[in-house]
Amino acid sequence: MYTVPSLHSNASMMNTQLAKINIDTALYSSIEQYCAATPRSRAHFARACTAMPGGNTRTVLHYDPYPVTIVKGAGCMIWDLDDNQYADFLGEYSAGLYGHSNPIISAAIKKALDEGIVLCAPNPYEVDLASLICDRFPSCERIRFCNSGTEANLMAISAARVLTGRSKIMVFDGAYHGGVFYFAGHHSPANAPFEFIIGEFNDTQKSIDVIRKYHSNIAAILVEPMQGGGGCIPGETQFIGALREAADKHGIVLIFDEVMTSRLSPGGMQQKLGITPDMTTFGKYMGGGLTFGCFGGRSHIMDQFDPRQPGALPHAGTFNNNVLTMAAGLAGLRDIYTPAKAIAHNRRGDEFRAQLNKTISTHGVPMVVTGVGSLMCFHFQRKPLRRISDKIIVDPNLVTLFHLHMLLSGFYIADRGYISLSLALEDEQYIEFTTALATFLQRYGSLIAE
Ligand SMILES: Cc1ncc(COP(=O)(O)O)c(C=O)c1O
Numbered sequence: 163m164y165t166v167p168s169l170h171s172n173a174s175m176m177n178t179q180l181a182k183i184n185i186d187t188a189l190y191s192s193i194e195q196y197c198a199a200t201p202r203s204r205a206h207f208a209r210a211c212t213a214m215p216g217g218n219t220r221t222v223l224h225y226d227p228y229p230v231t232i233v234k235g236a237g238c239m240i241w242d243l244d245d246n247q248y249a250d251f252l253g254e255y256s257a258g259l260y261g262h263s264n265p266i267i268s269a270a271i272k273k274a275l276d277e278g279i280v281l282c283a284p285n286p287y288e289v290d291l292a293s294l295i296c297d298r299f300p301s302c303e304r305i306r307f308c309n310s311g312t313e314a315n316l317m318a319i320s321a322a323r324v325l326t327g328r329s330k331i332m333v334f335d336g337a338y339h340g341g342v343f344y345f346a347g348h349h350s351p352a353n354a355p356f357e358f359i360i361g362e363f364n365d366t367q368k369s370i371d372v373i374r375k376y377h378s379n380i381a382a383i384l385v386e387p388m389q390g391g392g393g394c395i396p397g398e399t400q401f402i403g404a405l406r407e408a409a410d411k412h413g414i415v416l417i418f419d420e421v422m423t424s425r426l427s428p429g430g431m432q433q434k435l436g437i438t439p440d441m442t443t444f445g446k447y448m449g450g451g452l453t454f455g456c457f458g459g460r461s462h463i464m465d466q467f468d469p470r471q472p473g474a475l476p477h478a479g480t481f482n483n484n485v486l487t488m489a490a491g492l493a494g495l496r497d498i499y500t501p502a503k504a505i506a507h508n509r510r511g512d513e514f515r516a517q518l519n520k521t522i523s524t525h526g527v528p529m530v531v532t533g534v535g536s537l538m539c540f541h542f543q544r545k546p547l548r549r550i551s552d553k554i555i556v557d558p559n560l561v562t563l564f565h566l567h568m569l570l571s572g573f574y575i576a577d578r579g580y581i582s583l584s585l586a587l588e589d590e591q592y593i594e595f596t597t598a599l600a601t602f603l604q605r606y607g608s609l610i611a612e
Pocket residue numbers: 255309310311312313315338339340341386390391419420421422445446454455
């Protein structure tokens with residue numbers, strides 16, 4: 163039956179349509195400016211499309227209309243092919259903690275390079291780095307290195323399945339654990355063929371009900387203490403604590419994916435929450451900016467890989483202990499990202515996020531910045547976010563408009579509004595970033611619907 167829309171909904175519909183037209187017009191103008199400023203990146207993208215699908219070899223690096231090609235980085239700055247300069251607030255999705263030319267990291271890599279690479283044997287760096295990680299993360303009595311966070315999760319899950327003799331893995335809606343462990347909004351058809359059960363993040367009751375139902379067949383619960391790719395949504399202490407209890411009760415291996423979050427305190431989010439998992443996976447910055455992955459845990463789990471034991475699990479990987487990564491990772495964790503530095507950097511991040519949220523509220527615009535310490539994400543809503551289903555679906559052109567506005571203002575951030583702060587950023591960049599945000603809010607705030 164046709165219903166006559168009320169005057170109120172008519173007016174609000176017209177407002178929404180008008181806002182949409184204005185957002186599209188503003189975006190069109192930003193795209194024109196972007197294309198005028200980046201002709202070489204555009205040509206480079208066209209060439210890349212002939213050899214790689216969509217000109218791309220890492221999905222997250224594509225954005226519309228085409229990404230800038232970055233050719234140089236120094237400190238906290240990067241430059242594109244057209245010599246545009248950006249303050250890097252993306253920090254290689256958290257792997258670039260040390261910035262682009264930290265002298266300690268550079269010297270460690272240079273020394274290792276000069277002493278020869280591809281040595282095909284245990285090397286001195288790996289023991290020091292492994293010991294340092296075990297000291298900082300008491301949940302890890304032993305660790306092993308691999309080449310990426312994805313691989314670390316693959317190995318941790320496999321270790322848990324063998325240990326328990328069970329097949330199912332519990333993960334959470336909104337989670338991202340690597341290219342084949344994607345649960346943000348939908349279950350990717352490219353996911354690894356494990357039997358996943360998907361719980362609701364920060365919903366203790368529902369998650370416990372699921373665990374009760376399937377407990378005899380759940381090998382592991384894999385959880386990010388703060389969902390990173392899902393929008394920097396922190397796990398609540400009570401929720402993560404309940405997972406810990408349920409895992410203990412049912413003999414399930416609790417795995418924290420701290421690939422992103424291990425930088426958020428000297429001992430990661432597990433230290434902040436005061437909750438100890440059975441296994442932890444690492445990646446990103448811990449390799450000093452080079453390819454890195456690591457998984458660790460209690461000795462009875464990890465000793466399954468002890469090659470001296472009959473029937474030990476194999477764990478291969480040509481580059482697991484490559485000297486460049488081991489040397490850079492060790493220099494970074496031992497000489498730069500000391501416990502005191504980790505505390506200070508994340509305090510700075512908390513202050514910065516508070517400043518951004520204050521700027522947003524001064525303009526009365528429905529936006530919020532979520533996160534912990536040095537990792538954060540913009541969202542176009544007032545509604546609090548406790549899980550990905552709380553995320554309001556907004557006009558994707560608005561999200562692109564914000565991204566292009568920040569790029570055109572000289573700030574490199576992820577197209578989805580994620581930022582990760584490197585140690586190389588200075589007060590000057592923080593202040594200028596906040597000013598660029600304020601300009602966006604002034605210019606476009608009235609177009610952002612409630
Ligand atoms: C929480 C989390 N786990 C795992 C991964 C995968 O790490 P990698 O890209 O090194 O495979 C990522 C990468 O963004 C991540 O954020």
